[in-house]
Structures are given as structure tokens and as C-alpha cells.
Amino acid sequence: MVRAGWMKNWRLSTxxxxxxxxxxxxxxxxxxLAVYSYTGLVDSATIEQAFQRAxxxxxxxxxxxLGQTIFAFFTxxxxxxxxxxxxxxxxxxxxxxxxxxxxxxxxxxxxxxxGLVDSGWTVFLSMLVAAMLFGVSFHVADPLAxxxxxxxxxxxxxxxxxxxxxxxxxxxxxxxxxxxxxxPLGFLSGTQFPVAALPSAAQAVSYALPVxxxxxxxxxxxxxxxxxxxxxxxxxxxxxxxxxxTVLGVWLIGRMEARAKRTGxxxxx
Amino acid sequence: MPSPLPxxxxxxxxxxxxxxxxxxxxxxxxxxxxxxxTAVDHxxxxxxxxxxxxLLGPNAAGKTTLxxxxxxxxxxxEGTGTIAGLDIVKDADAVRQKVGVVLGGDRALYWRLxxxxxxxxxxxxxxMPDAPARKRIDELLGVVGLTDRADERVENYSKGMKxxxxxxxxxxxxxxxxxxxxxxxxxxxxxARSLRALVRDLVDQHGRTVVLTTHYMYEADxxxxxxxxxxKGRIVACDTPAALKLRHxxxxxxxxxxxxxxxxxxxxxxxxxxxxxxxxxAGGMTYRLRAPDAxxxxxxxxxxxxxxxxxxxxxxxxxxxxxxEDVFVELTGSGLREERGGDEDE
Numbered sequence: 227m228v229r230a231g232w233m234k235n236w237r238l239s240t241x242x243x244x245x246x247x248x249x250x251x252x253x254x255x256x257x258x259l260a261v262y263s264y265t266g267l268v269d270s271a272t273i274e275q276a277f278q279r280a281x282x283x284x285x286x287x288x289x290x291x292l293g294q295t296i297f298a299f300f301t302x303x304x305x306x307x308x309x310x311x312x313x314x315x316x317x318x319x320x321x322x323x324x325x326x327x328x329x330x331x332x333x334x335x336x337x338x339x340x341g342l343v344d345s346g347w348t349v350f351l352s353m354l355v356a357a358m359l360f361g362v363s364f365h366v367a368d369p370l371a372x373x374x375x376x377x378x379x380x381x382x383x384x385x386x387x388x389x390x391x392x393x394x395x396x397x398x399x400x401x402x403x404x405x406x407x408x409x410p411l412g413f414l415s416g417t418q419f420p421v422a423a424l425p426s427a428a429q430a431v432s433y434a435l436p437v438x439x440x441x442x443x444x445x446x447x448x449x450x451x452x453x454x455x456x457x458x459x460x461x462x463x464x465x466x467x468x469x470x471x472t473v474l475g476v477w478l479i480g481r482m483e484a485r486a487k488r489t490g491x492x493x494x495x
Numbered sequence: 496m497p498s499p500l501p502x503x504x505x506x507x508x509x510x511x512x513x514x515x516x517x518x519x520x521x522x523x524x525x526x527x528x529x530x531x532x533t534a535v536d537h538x539x540x541x542x543x544x545x546x547x548x549x550l551l552g553p554n555a556a557g558k559t560t561l562x563x564x565x566x567x568x569x570x571x572x573e574g575t576g577t578i579a580g581l582d583i584v585k586d587a588d589a590v591r592q593k594v595g596v597v598l599g600g601d602r603a604l605y606w607r608l609x610x611x612x613x614x615x616x617x618x619x620x621x622x623m624p625d626a627p628a629r630k631r632i633d634e635l636l637g638v639v640g641l642t643d644r645a646d647e648r649v650e651n652y653s654k655g656m657k658x659x660x661x662x663x664x665x666x667x668x669x670x671x672x673x674x675x676x677x678x679x680x681x682x683x684x685x686x687a688r689s690l691r692a693l694v695r696d697l698v699d700q701h702g703r704t705v706v707l708t709t710h711y712m713y714e715a716d717x718x719x720x721x722x723x724x725x726x727k728g729r730i731v732a733c734d735t736p737a738a739l740k741l742r743h744x745x746x747x748x749x750x751x752x753x754x755x756x757x758x759x760x761x762x763x764x765x766x767x768x769x770x771x772x773x774x775x776x777a778g779g780m781t782y783r784l785r786a787p788d789a790x791x792x793x794x795x796x797x798x799x800x801x802x803x804x805x806x807x808x809x810x811x812x813x814x815x816x817x818x819x820e821d822v823f824v825e826l827t828g829s830g831l832r833e834e835r836g837g838d839e840d841e
Contacts (some may be wrong), residue, residue, distance in 0.1 A: 230619030234605065241607045318602025322664070326522065326620035329589045333620070472835055487570040490513050490560075 227328060235306070239344065251343070253298040253352035254359075260290045260418050261360055282420055284449025288362040292445050293417035295353040299345050300437050301408060305389030305447050306341025309484030310334050313401035321492060330479050334391045338384045361445045367451030375457050378464040379440030385471035386436055394476025395486050415441055436467040503672055503704040504542040511535040511560050511728075514700065534560040536728035538575065542706055542721075544671075545556060547698045550708040551819060558708035559598075559727035562676045565706070566596040578672060583670055592621075595673045597667035601657060601681075610641055610660050613649060613666060621668040628667075630638065635663040638701075639693065655686025661694065673697065675707045702813040713820040724823055731826045736819060743825045744817030746785045752796050754779035755807030764801055765832030766790060770824055777810050779826035 239245050264273050270287070305313075310333070314320040325331065357364070362403040366372055390407070394400035414428060415421075415437035421429055432438045443460030446452035454461075486492045514529040535557045542548040550558050565576060567587040578584040580595045583766040604613050613634060618628035636642045639659040640754060658678055665673055668838060675694065677688040687743065695701045707717050715722045716736045723733040732739055746768075752775045761782055762769050770783040786794040795812060802809045823829075 227619055230616050234608065236606050237612060302727045318606065319605065321598060322603050322617065323620060325566060325591060325615065328622060329619040341593060393649050407580065418650050483572070487568065490569055492568060 227336045235340040243351040249348040257294045257356040286362045288449045291356045291365025295349050297417045303383045307338030308390035310337040311394045364448045365451040368453040371381030371454045375443035382436035382464045384467045385468045389471040390482045397483035419469045439463045502541040503544045506540040506576045509538045509553050510573035512572040522535045546720045547705045550716035550723040551715040552725035556725045560676050595670035597661045597665040597675045609646050611645045640662045673702045716819050738815045739822045748815045751782045752800045752811035753807045757802045757805045757807035760801040760805035811820035
């Protein structure tokens with residue numbers, strides 16, 4: 227299944243070279259936009275000082291780069307995994323897939339896995355380019371901590387994608403819905419500013435999102451040199467959310483497929 | 496005495512009702528009573544193993560809905576159905592292994608992939624091991640006549656080729672039963688003829704059971720061992736085409752080709768029923784009429800006289816065999832092309 231998903235998606239995406247260009251340029255431009263929205267008004271030194279005074283560690287530009295690139299990772303995985311159902315509906319192939327006895331969850335996970343790799347290399351390259359352009363150096367004290375927090379963040383994102391996929395089986399408005407969810411997710415997860423800057427009610431929502439913990443953990447590991455032990459407060463919620471969203475996603479996909487078969491909403495797009 | 500083998504497909508009291516919102520857009524968000532559309536209405540059917548079974552009906556008759564319920568893509572509202580003895584609701588996963596489904600239309604394939612890539616992807620969704628899958632794909636590409644174009648992107652295919660590829664996809668996992676929904680719709684006559692031959696061959700040479708939906712009466716007549724006529728979600732008759740015509744299309748069918756205002760005069764002839772009228776190649780109209788058997792000796796003369804009396808020009812007059820369309824008209828009071836409705840066949 228994984229191999230089949232890989233072949234299909236690779237062949238489909240490489241038939242449009244502009245997509246590859248977009249995936250490479252997108253995160254770099256997003257980072258540049260975020261950086262210049264601050265440095266265009268105040269000099270870098272003042273911003274860095276304000277950032278430290280707010281109790282944050284590491285460089286603010288590094289904070290922005292990681293925020294944008296990790297969020298680009300999330301949108302990539304969500305597009306492949308969460309939106310898998312809707313993309314097949316657009317292509318007119320959803321009914322054919324649901325006619326097959328393959329596990330729906332395995333199928334969505336195979337799409338997510340492609341999203342992981344597909345977004346991964348572009349996001350990684352973009353991050354390097356942005357770091358060089360804006361002169362950011364990373365401070366890694368514990369490579370195992372970096373690896374662990376990245377893996378757990380990605381697992382939580384895949385699980386969140388599975389959860390969204392459950393909803394998208396039912397609705398034909400998955401495209402606009404996904405976009406409507408994406409921007410608030412980016413805002414509440416603290417991609418461009420510390421979550422602590424948000425009102426307390428909004429923070430409550432932020433801390434229910436896996437992307438928030440992923441960003442916190444990855445930033446601590448790559449900018450402040452945090453160790454595995456220091457990252458436990460970020461990694462535990464990520465593990466819990468991965469489990470919760472996976473269970474909810476599997477349950478929802480089954481329920482929503484049955485409902486879509488009752489209402490007849492599978493076929494149309 | 497051994498018990499008889501179960502039918503390949505058996506359906507009892509099968510009903511599918513859709514609840515549709517009356518409003519669209521923002522208004523649809525309000526809580527309002529929904530419109531109930533009965534797409535399939537208490538259908539009873541039994542399809543025997545190795546049979547080519549036609550489901551004939553106009554657009555929106557419920558054919559596609561019935562196929563989708565059998566294919567496990569829709570859940571029935573009422574009633575039961577079995578495929579190869581397996582319940583279509585409780586044993587849905589097992590049913591999917593037994594049945595191949597071809598839903599009509601251009602889509603349902605990845606246009607940017609080749610035929611071979613499409614088939615390989617779908618073979619993996621049926622959990623087929625790689626080497627046997629590739630062997631099966633080669634074999635099926637040969638069966639549907641696409642071997643020479645197998646490595647070409649589907650976007651370059653004609654409609655007929657896409658439809659052949661759909662059939663190959665439906666046969667990938669070697670199902671004993673094939674459900675074909677309007678397989679020749681939109682095809683040119685040559686492609687449609689060649690596809691019909693392929694479908695007949697699947698039954699005669701490969702031993703499949705095929706259920707084929709169509710609104711082309713010629714197709715149902717020529718291809719099917721038995722035909723069920725469906726209208727407004729109900730099966731109104733089911734038998735061999737010959738038996739249906741014998742039972743329900745009594746009387747003599749005549750084609751009158753004429754120029755001028757003759758329609759009223761033809762209609763007024765005692766016992767004559769106008770079945771349809773289409774423009775003729777000679778610039779007039781061809782009227783299709785049915786007359787009672789008792790009028791056999793005099794009806795040709797009466798038709799010719801009616802045309803003359805209404806100051807029309809008679810261009811041709813001939814007797815024709817009854818068709819399934821005549822059966823449909825007899826049973827429903829309307830022609831196959833006249834029916835319009837609101838279910839998803841549209």
C-alpha cells in the first residue's frame with residue numbers, strides 16, 4: 227500500500243514541475259515575509275532584546291524560521307493525508323478506492339507518509355536556505371532530543387491529518403474547510419510569536435493543538451540546546467495527542483464512511 | 496435432494512431513500528424538513544450465475560443507485576441483498592472481493608498515469624501481491640485490447656479506451672460478478688459495438704455473471720439473457736427480451752414516413768397508438784405506431800389513406816418487430832427518453 231501510494235503520488239506530482247518549485251519557494255517566502263514584517267519596522271537587535279525580555283531563548287529569527295517551516299510541514303502532511311479523501315473526490319476516484327477492500331486507515335496513512343517525505347525534503351532545504359539568508363545558527367546540544375521531538379511532532383501531525391480525514395469523508399466542502407482550519411491553526415500554534423502573547427482563552431485552545439507542542443519542542447531542541455529530559459513536557463502531550471487523534475481518526479473514518487453511504491455523499495464532489 | 500445453488504445476486508424488498516435538503520447555500524444551514532426521494536423502491540431480483548442481466552430504464556429510474564447499493568457504496572434503507580451468498584451490508588468487505596464494479600463516465604481513473612500504472616495502483620488496493628498483479632495486468636490489457644497503448648497516459652485515451660480500462664480495473668481481482676453501469680454511454684457507435692462484444696465475451700468465454708444497466712433498449716435487447724425494466728425505482732417487469740415483447744408488446748408496430756401535417760390524422764385512427772415521432776432523412780417525419788392484431792388486414796391501407804386525407808405525402812410505410820421500448824411504453828405509459836427525475840442517475 228505504501229509503495230502504491232508512493233508511486234501514484236510521485237508520478238502525479240512530478241508531472242507538474244511547477245508544484246516542486248512552489249514547494250521549494252513557498253516556505254522560504256513565508257519565512258522572509260515573517261522576518262521582514264518585524265525587521266522592516268525595527269532593527270534586529272531591538273527585536274532580539276524584546277524577544278529575550280519576553281522570557282524566550284535563542285534567536286527570534288530562528289524562532290520564525292522554525293515556526294514557518296514546521297507549519298509548512300504540517301500543511302504538506304495535511305494536504306496529503308487529511309485531504310486525501312477530498313483529492314480523490316476531486317479526481318473522481320474516491321468511489322473506486324472505497325470499492326476496494328483495502329483498509330481506509332492504511333490508505334490514508336500511506337498518503338500521509340508520502341506527504342511526510344515529499345514535504346520533508348523541501349521544508350528541510352527551505353529551512354537551510356532561510357537560515358543562511360538570515361544568518362541564523364542553531365544550537366544543538368542533544369541530537370537524540372532533536373530526532374525524538376521531530377519524530378513525535380510528525381507523528382502527531384499525521385494523527386491530526388487522520389482525524390481531519392474522517393470529517394472530509396462526509397463533507398463535499400473539505401477544500402474550503404481545510405483552508406479555513408489551516409490559518410487559525412497557524413495563528414494559535416504560535417508560528418510567528420510566542421503563544422504566551424495570546425489572550426488566556428486563546429492559549430487554552432493553543433495548548434490543545436499538537437502543532438503548538440511540536441513547535442515548542444523543536445525550537446527548544448534546535449535553538450536552546452534542550453536535552454531529552456528538558457523536552458519531556460513537550461513530548462508527553464505529543465504522544466498523548468498522537469494516540470487520541472489516531473483513535474478518534476480511525477473511529478471517525480468508520481462512522482463517517484457509514485454515514486456517507488447512508489446519505490449518498492461519497493460520489494459527488 | 497441437494498438444495499439449489501444460491502443465485503449470484505439476490506435482492507428482496509430493497510429500498511433506498513435519500514433525504515435531500517430543499518435549500519442550497521446559506522439557506523441549507525437552517526433546520527428545515529428534507530425532501531424524501533425514493534430512488535429504489537422495494538426491488539426484488541435474482542440474477543443467476545453466468546447470466547448477463549440487463550437493467551433497463553430511463554435516466555433517474557434508480558439503476559445507478561441499485562448498482563451502488565449492490566457494490567456496497569450505498570447502504571440500503573430497507574430490504575436485503577446478497578452477492579454470492581454474502582450479505583451486502585454485514586459482509587461488505589467480502590462482497591467487495593467477489594464483485595467488480597464499473598461506473599460509467601470519463602473519470603474514476605488517474606488521467607496523468609498510464610493504463611498500466613492505474614491498474615497496478617488499484618491492484619494494490621485489492622492487496623494483490625506484486626508479481627501476480629503485474630501478470631494479471633498484462634493479461635487484462637490483452638482482454639480489453641489495450642496492450643499497445645498500456646504505457647501511455649490515460650489523458651490521451653478516447654472515451655471508448657477509458658471505458659475498456661474501467662472494465663480491466665473492475666476485473667483486476669478476478670471477481671465472479673461484474674456490475675456495469677451504463678458502460679456505453681457517450682461512446683461512438685463503433686466503440687459501443689466493440690464494448691458490447693467484450694461484455695458478451697466476458698459472460699460466454701470467461702464465465703462471469705454480469706449486471707449491466709442501460710437506457711439504450713437496443714443494448715438491453717441484444718446483450719441481455721434477461722432484462723428487468725425499472726421505472727421510478729420499481730421493477731415493472733423481468734424476463735428474457737423475447738418473452739417481454741411477447742407478453743407486453745402485443746399488436747402490430749408500423750413505421751410511417753411522411754411529409755405534411757399528418758400526425759393528428761394518424762392519432763385519430765381507431766385503435767392506433769402513436770409511440771413516437773422523429774425527423775426522417777428525407778425531410779419528413781417517421782411516426783412509430785401500434786395497431787391491434789385484429790387490424791392486420793386493413794391497417795396498412797388505413798394508414799396510407801390517413802396520410803393522403805390530411806394532404807400529406809407518404810414517403811414510406813413498413814411493419815417492424817416490437818422492441819423493448821414498446822414494452823416500456825406499454826408498462827409505464829411513457830417512452831424511455833421522456834422520463835426525467837431527480838435521483839443521482841441524472
